[in-house]
Amino acid sequence: MSNRFIQKLRGFAALDAAEIEALLAATSTPRTLAARQDLIREGDRPGPVFVVLEGWACRYKILPSGTRQVLAFLMPGDACDLHTGLIAEMDHSIQAIVPAQVATISRGDMDALMARHRGIANAMYVSQLIDEGTMRAWITSMGRxxxxxxxxxxxxxxxxxxxxxxxxxxxxxxxxxxxxxxxxxxxxxxxxxxxxxxxxxxxxxxxxxxxxxxxxxxxxxxxxxxxxxxxxxxxxxxxxxxx
The missing domain is CATH 1.10.10.10 (Winged helix-like DNA-binding domain superfamily/Winged helix DNA-binding domain)
Incomplete structure (x- = not known):
């Protein structure tokens, strides 16, 4: 399957034909980002759910000294910011590393997808839990x-x-x-x-x-x-x- 987002989610939950069709529709009009172009910046109001279809991106934070800490690497199939709509502003930035194709799913559309399709909801929750596990592994690396x-x-x-x-x-x-x-x-x-x-x-x-x-x-x-x-x-x- 060419849509790596769907390919990834199918590894976390069984998706039926209707769920796959819904995900295809939700990611059917990606936008192209240039290398080093920000999807969203620290301090911005949280926007839609971003889905990386092609290319790589990263989460990062700039310190007052001007140095940068990269917090995560995002590769094709990764989605980010499932729940950031609950906060007032972004506490980090997300940037394309190379030219990338990124789909944006509005907060309302994502909520509707997860409410109507249990398989999508389960897969998205598992994906987020794995992202959190990856963050813990990075913290362990930095500390020990x-x-x-x-x-x-x-x-x-x-x-x-x-x-x-x-x-x-x-x-x-x-x-x-x-x-x-x-x-x-x-x-x-x-x-x-x-x-x-x-x-x-x-x-x-x-x-x-x-x-x-x-x-x-x-x-x-x-x-x-x-x-x-x-x-x-x-x-x-x-x-x-x-x-």
């Missing part, structure tokens, strides 16, 4: 993992998330994230990140270059990261996909 563990853990996560929606080829993933952007997500300087990437490459675990991630030894990378995929709930995905 060493630099090399932190980098290895993020690479495992991004590869697995991308593989779940068919973006990988064997052990390789096109990763349109600059070292500066990755450094901002990992709480490192680009220089420090570059040293860690060289260490991982020398260890034979992975190679990151020219927008491409190659995992040369998955078992070694998982071991270095201490990676446990349970927060991504792939077992749930597999069970629903087979039903």
């Amino acid at each position: 993992r060493t630099s090399i563990e932190r980098v290895a853990h993020l690479m495992c996560e991004l590869y697995l998330r991308a593989r779940n929606i068919g973006l990988t080829q064997a052990s390789q993933l096109e990763l349109p994230l600059s070292q500066a952007l990755l450094a901002d997500s990992l709480g490192m300087t680009p220089v420090h990140l570059n040293r860690v990437l060289k260490t991982l490459r020398s260890a034979g675990a992975m190679t990151l270059k020219r927008g491409s991630l190659l995992i040369t030894d998955p078992a070694k990378l998982v071991h270095i990261a201490g990676f446990d995929e349970n927060y991504l709930h792939r077992r749930l995905r597999s069970t629903n996909a087979d039903s």
